[in-house]
Amino acid sequence: MALAALGVSARALRSRSWLLGTWQTQIRDTHQRASLLFFWELIPMRAEPLRKKKKVDPKKDQAVKDRLKKRIRRLEKASQELIPIEDFITPVRLLDKARQRPPVELPFEESERRALLLKKWSLYKHQEHEKERDAIRTMLKSQQEALQELQLMSPELHAEATKRDLNLFPFEREGPDYTPPVSNYQPPEGRYHDITKVYTQVEFKR
């Protein structure tokens, strides 16, 4: 019984690795082996020889391919997912109540001041708009008058002047900033990792 137990333990200790590994395990637990009767334990007699690839495998591959095709067909049938507009989804951390400001109660003078300022501002913007409109009108009028004069003077020059200039569009221009550009500016060194999420919508064509 003790010998059998020893044999069992020896087998358990033996690793599944091939020749060298098995020899090492034999050398390690030789002190536990009781007698030379356990000689047959030394040589791994129970390993199976390597199996040759049978014809079952192509069928297996075929089955896998079929499964994939089925999955693809299911995806195609299901409605396409639309790309989410991240601006319309409020992040969960902003729904916290602790984030909300206490409601402000404006004193009477402050609300009056605001109302009067808004009225003045609307009047100002209206006047600004009128001025812009008049300026554009006068410029267009003077342009038309000049073209009329040119027409009277020489029709060929007028025809060439009224042709379209294809170099005008596309028109790109950067507006004025608050400060002018610094001539010898050294931007700070470093890399940045662009973590913008890019969504792709795959169109399934049949």
Place this chain on the structure above:
Amino acid sequence: MAAPIRQSLFGVAKGWWRFEGLWAGSLGSRSLALAAAPSISGSPWRLLGAVCLQRPPLVSKPLTPLQEEMAALLQQIEVEGSLYSDHELRALDEAQQLAKKKADLYDEEGDERNILLVQDLEDAWEQKFLQFKPGARITEADKKNDRTSLNRKLDRNLVLLVKEKLGDQDVWMLPQAEWQPGETLRGTAERTLATLSGEFSASL
């Protein structure tokens, strides 16, 4: 700079450097017709093409008092209608903890967390901002009133004028050239631009 501001400002809207030789030419010939040989057979008028070379503004105009007030009001309204940011929440928490400490008068081990106070962060940011030197809105050319430099009056639209003699008088006007038969008025304007002396880069 002779043209009124409003009018020239909208002449800008068409491009960085832009010239309009079309109608400037005939207007010029109308007012400055001299007794020279007519270029177009049969007409008594001499045709000149001119160039309106502009340097658009690089800098925005200073705000009027009304605009400043309105900007401040809009900012106030925006802040009132917003949520607390992470920075503000942190400031509020720290203020609460300070109040607790003063009230309870015993030291917690919370010092490990709050080594960097909100005030320290703000001071550091302020320092960093002060290190940056932006470009000057009012340049040296403004101070010297140097009319030949391009760096002056960065918030206005500047037009190139040339001094020429007409008869007895010296007149500041747009650079112009005589129209030659066989070219368009636009061609005249381009030729004028090419014949201007000085270093500049301009395009249609």
